[in-house]
Amino acid sequence: MVVDKEKIQSYIDKHDGKKDSLIAILQDIQNEHNYLPQEALRYVAKVLKIPLSDVVGVATFYRAFSLTPRGKHTCTVCLGTACHVRGGPKILDEFERRLKVRPGETTKDNTFTLETVACLGCCAIGPVVVVDKDYHAHTSVRQVGPILGKYKK
Ligand code: FES
Secondary structure, three states: OOOOHHHHHHHHHHOOOOHHHHHHHHHHHHHHHOOOOHHHHHHHHHHHOOOHHHHHHHHHHOOOOOOOOOOOEEEEEEOOHHHHHOOHHHHHHHHHHHHOOOOOOEOOOOOEEEEEEOOOOOHHHOOOEEEOOEEEOOOOHHHHHHHHHHHHO
């Protein structure tokens, strides 16, 4: 992917080119591209005079960052114990079937990234599915289609 270096430079300038603003700069890039393109990381490392390995280390440490392209929407299916016993795996199967991706993958049209999580801390409303920041409580297999439909528009 070709990245707009002027745009990346504008993010660096916005944070006064400070090394300790690395996370904020990476957040701006992630918001722009939905992931952190390798070329962008190289550019940031060069301008901030930080070893590329350190920049990649930060980018891989935080869950909010991704080094691979992500979909416009992220569907997270909880597979923690409480959600598991209430049908979480069947809900995940339905997401996989409809989106034709496995957890960690993104649909070909870059609309959805599918993920799983071990517990979201709201077990009483399980099985839980989160799309972006929207929590869907007491989800059933039949609701997967309508949930996806809301975000396809
Ligand atoms: S197990 Fe799903 S929210 Fe806790």
